[in-house]
Amino acid sequence: MAGAAARVGRQPLRQRLLSLVNHSLVSVIVILVALVWSVPTLGLFISSLRLPALIHSTGWWTALVPPWSFTIQNYEYVLHAQGLGQAFLNSLIIAIPGTVIPTLVAAFAAYAFAWMEFPGRDWIFLTIVALMVIPVQMTLIPVLGLYTMLAQATGLQLTGNYVGIWLMHTALGLPFAVYLLRNFFAGLPSDLFESARIDGASNINIFFRILLPLSVPSLASLVIFQFMWVWNDLLVALVFMGGNPDRAPMTVTIANLVNSYGSNWEVLTAAAFISMALPLVIFFTLQRYFVRGILAGSVKG
Numbered sequence: 001m002a003g004a005a006a007r008v009g010r011q012p013l014r015q016r017l018l019s020l021v022n023h024s025l026v027s028v029i030v031i032l033v034a035l036v037w038s039v040p041t042l043g044l045f046i047s048s049l050r051l052p053a054l055i056h057s058t059g060w061w062t063a064l065v066p067p068w069s070f071t072i073q074n075y076e077y078v079l080h081a082q083g084l085g086q087a088f089l090n091s092l093i094i095a096i097p098g099t100v101i102p103t104l105v106a107a108f109a110a111y112a113f114a115w116m117e118f119p120g121r122d123w124i125f126l127t128i129v130a131l132m133v134i135p136v137q138m139t140l141i142p143v144l145g146l147y148t149m150l151a152q153a154t155g156l157q158l159t160g161n162y163v164g165i166w167l168m169h170t171a172l173g174l175p176f177a178v179y180l181l182r183n184f185f186a187g188l189p190s191d192l193f194e195s196a197r198i199d200g201a202s203n204i205n206i207f208f209r210i211l212l213p214l215s216v217p218s219l220a221s222l223v224i225f226q227f228m229w230v231w232n233d234l235l236v237a238l239v240f241m242g243g244n245p246d247r248a249p250m251t252v253t254i255a256n257l258v259n260s261y262g263s264n265w266e267v268l269t270a271a272a273f274i275s276m277a278l279p280l281v282i283f284f285t286l287q288r289y290f291v292r293g294i295l296a297g298s299v300k301g
Contacts, residue, residue, distance in 0.1 A: 041276075048074055048269040055266045074270035078257070084271055086246075087253035091231060091275075093162055094241075094249050098169035098230040103222055105170065106177030107215075111207050113178070114185035115193055125182065131175040140239050143168060160244035168236055173226050184218035185211065220286040228279050250275045 043060045049070040050063055063070070078084040112118070113125045147158040158164030188211070196206050212219070234251040241248050254271045 044269055044273055047266075048273045050074075052266040055269070074267050075274070078267050078271045078274070084250065084253055084274060087248060087250045088274065090241075090247050091249040091251075093247075094165055094169075094237070095227055095230045097162075097166045098173075099223055099227040101166060102170045102173040102177050102226060103219065106174055106181050106222070107212070107219070108207070109174075109178050110181035110185050111203075111211060113182045115206075116203070125178070128175050129179050132179065136172060136235060139172070140236075143171075144239070159240055160247065162247065165236065165240045168240060169226075169230050169233070172236070173229065177222055177226065180222055181215070181218055184215060188214055224283055224286055227282060231279055232275075 046063050047055055047060045049072065050060070051069065051071055051073065054063070054069065109128075113121060144159065147164060151157050151159075158167070192210055192214075193206055196210055201209070232251065233249075234255060237249045237252050238255075241252065245253075250271075254268065254275060257267055257271055
C-alpha cells in the first residue's frame with residue numbers, strides 16, 4: 001500500500017517534468033526557427049548600409065565585427081537618383097485605396113450573406129467563393145479589353161491611371177475578403193442582432209454600431225492580407241501602370257533598377273528594405289488581431 005501511494009505521489013511530478021521539458025523543447029525550436037527565418041532580413045539590412053565595393057568583396061556577416069563602415073549612400077542613391085521616393089508615394093496611393101475599398105465592400109456584402117435573407121443568397125455566395133480559384137493571369141486580357149472598349153465609348157482612360165488599378169485590385173481581392181468576413185460575421189451571437197431589430201435598429205445601424213466594433217480582429221487580418229498583396233504586387237502594376245513611369249509603384253521601379261547586364265544590383269539591398277519596411281510595421285502593429293481573426297473566420301460559420 002505504501003509503495004502504491006508513493007507511485008501515485010510521484011506520477012504527477014513526472015508528468016510535470018515531462019510537460020516542462022516538452023514545453024521548453026517546443027519553445028527552443030520556435031525560437032531557432034524564428035532566428036533562422038530572420039537571417040535573410042538581417043543580412044539584407046546590413047548589406048544596405050555597406051559600400052558597394054564591400055558588398056562585392058565580402059559577405060554581410062563581416063560587417064558585424066570592427067572596424068565598422070556603415071553608410072546611407074545606397075539609400076540616398078535609390079531615393080533620389082533612381083526615383084524610389086516618388087515610387088514609394090505611388091505605392092501608397094495604390095495600396096491604401098486598394099485595401100480600403102475591397103475591405104469596405106466586402107464587409108457590406110459579408111453582412112448581407114450572413115444576416116440578411118434574400119433569394120439565391122447561398123448560391124451567390126458559393127459563386128463568389130469559387131472566383132478565388134481563377135488565376136490572376138486569366139483576368140488581365142479581358143479586363144484590358146473592357147478598359148479599352150470603355151475608353152473608346154466614353155473617353156475614360158483607365159489604363160495607366162490610379163482608378164483602373166484600384167478597380168482591378170478590388171475585383172481580385174473581393175472573393176477572399178467576402179469569404180473571410182462572412183464566416184466571421186456568421187459566428188457572432190444572433191441574440192445581438194435580434195435584440196437590435198426588436199429595438200428598431202436598421203441594418204445600417206446594426207452594421208456600424210454592433211457588427212464593426214465586434215469584427216476588429218477579422219478586419220485587421222483582412223487589411224494585412226490585402227495591403228501586403230497590393231503592396232508587393234508586380235504583375236498587375238506592370239500591366240496597368242507600367243506604361244506610365246511617373247505613376248509606377250515600387251515593385252515596378254525596383255524591377256527596373258538592374259539593367260540588362262546585371263550590373264548595379266547592389267542598390268537592390270536598400271531598395272528592397274525600403275519596400276519591405278512599411279509592410280513589416282503594419283504587420284507588427286496589427287499582429288495581435290491577426291491569428292485571432294484568421295482562426296475565427298476559418299472555424300465558425
